[in-house]
Amino acid sequence: MGTSDPVFPDARAVARAISLVEDETADGAALIARIYPRTGRAYLVGVTGAPGSGKSTLVDRLTVEIRRAGLTVGIIAVDPTSPFTGGAILGDRVRMGAHAADNGVFIRSMATRGHLGGLARATSDAALVLDAAGMDVVIIETVGVGQDEVDIVRTADVSVVLLVPGTGDDVQAIKAGIMEIADIFVVNKADREGADRVVQSVAANLSLQTFAPGAWRPSILKTEASNGVGVDALWTEIGRFREHSQDRRQARQRARQDARVRELLAQRFLEHVEAVLPAGELDGLVDRVARRDLDPYTAVDGVMRQMLGQLQQAGGAGQDRRVRPSDRPPVR
Numbered sequence: 001m002g003t004s005d006p007v008f009p010d011a012r013a014v015a016r017a018i019s020l021v022e023d024e025t026a027d028g029a030a031l032i033a034r035i036y037p038r039t040g041r042a043y044l045v046g047v048t049g050a051p052g053s054g055k056s057t058l059v060d061r062l063t064v065e066i067r068r069a070g071l072t073v074g075i076i077a078v079d080p081t082s083p084f085t086g087g088a089i090l091g092d093r094v095r096m097g098a099h100a101a102d103n104g105v106f107i108r109s110m111a112t113r114g115h116l117g118g119l120a121r122a123t124s125d126a127a128l129v130l131d132a133a134g135m136d137v138v139i140i141e142t143v144g145v146g147q148d149e150v151d152i153v154r155t156a157d158v159s160v161v162l163l164v165p166g167t168g169d170d171v172q173a174i175k176a177g178i179m180e181i182a183d184i185f186v187v188n189k190a191d192r193e194g195a196d197r198v199v200q201s202v203a204a205n206l207s208l209q210t211f212a213p214g215a216w217r218p219s220i221l222k223t224e225a226s227n228g229v230g231v232d233a234l235w236t237e238i239g240r241f242r243e244h245s246q247d248r249r250q251a252r253q254r255a256r257q258d259a260r261v262r263e264l265l266a267q268r269f270l271e272h273v274e275a276v277l278p279a280g281e282l283d284g285l286v287d288r289v290a291r292r293d294l295d296p297y298t299a300v301d302g303v304m305r306q307m308l309g310q311l312q313q314a315g316g317a318g319q320d321r322r323v324r325p326s327d328r329p330p331v332r
């Protein structure tokens with residue numbers, strides 16, 4: 001893995017870098033700034049499914065398949081609840097065991113809580129590190145709950161959604177809005193009773209959707225991850241999707257960055273406000289809003305005006321710095 005790369009001389013350097021960006025330190029931000037120009041090469045695979053659906057097992061098998069194709073693999077597992085891995089740290093060790101002698105594989109578990117800028121931010125920064133470290137494929141494994149996690153998988157280059165028989169998963173997926181984000185459905189544990197029913201119900205649901213001519217129609221595959229059955233077909237299918245979606249990959253990458261830039265802007269602006277407002281002023285505003293003394297919109301507008309006033313002062317005349325209406329991003 002990127003042994004000639006001075007930023008990441010070894011796996012330990014990669015691990016340290018991920019810790020830096022995970023904790024959202026100033027050093028982490030500086031690191032991202034340094035490595036960003038060399039990112040964008042890795043192919044991002046999002047894998048989601050309920051706890052116990054076999055994500056980790058499947059990802060491990062898929063990794064073997066990808067290594068066989070001569071590519072390097074970075075794995076980010078956002079799933080410390082798995083009974084199989086028994087917690088993040090142990091999970092890393094257990095899983096690294098299978099690929100221990102292979103420096104073309106890097107596995108990292110992410111805590112699901114405690115990220116200042118949110119889980120999606122921490123995960124995509126970790127993915128950038130693995131990308132810059134020269135990983136050809138970066139797999140992000142998440143439990144498909146919560147908007148954060150759905151977002152992570154939705155904006156990957158390819159989204160793989162795992163379903164399993166016997167859990168009403170087919171119905172759940174449709175409810176949770178996961179149908180819309182899947183590029184490839186995988187019915188894992190196909191050795192179990194009812195796999196074909198899941199396939200049929202997903203197919204039935206897809207048949208109700210309309211697809212533009214030439215648009216990708218999500219495929220449905222069956223796997224037995226624990227036996228390695230169907231995993232090669234999944235890798236082939238990911239390749240087929242990659243071919244098919246070459247033009248749209250740029251758009252997805254842009255969507256990923258769009259979310260990141262806006263999120264970061266909102267967060268940094270709030271940090272700025274908290275740093276420059278006199279101590280207690282924001283809390284005072286919140287108190288007034290709580291007392292119904294002031295409505296939240298007026299409160300925020302007031303703060304905005306105060307901040308923009310400061311910016312204009314700092315920028316002197318600042319006329320040419322102002323955003324022209326045509327330069328403004330579309331309102332969302």
Ligand SMILES: Nc1nc2c(ncn2[C@@H]2O[C@H](COP(=O)(O)OP(=O)(O)O)[C@@H](O)[C@H]2O)c(=O)[nH]1
Binds near residue numbers: 049050053189
């Ligand atoms: N019967 C069967 N069990 C499987 C299959 N794939 C994974 N498992 C088992 O399901 C359990 C949960 O797997 P794991 O990969 O930890 O699921 P995760 O929580 O989604 O990451 C483990 O005991 C696996 O051995 C499969 O295809 N068939």
Ligand SMILES: [Mg+2]
Binds near residue numbers: 055056082
């Ligand atoms: Mg797991």
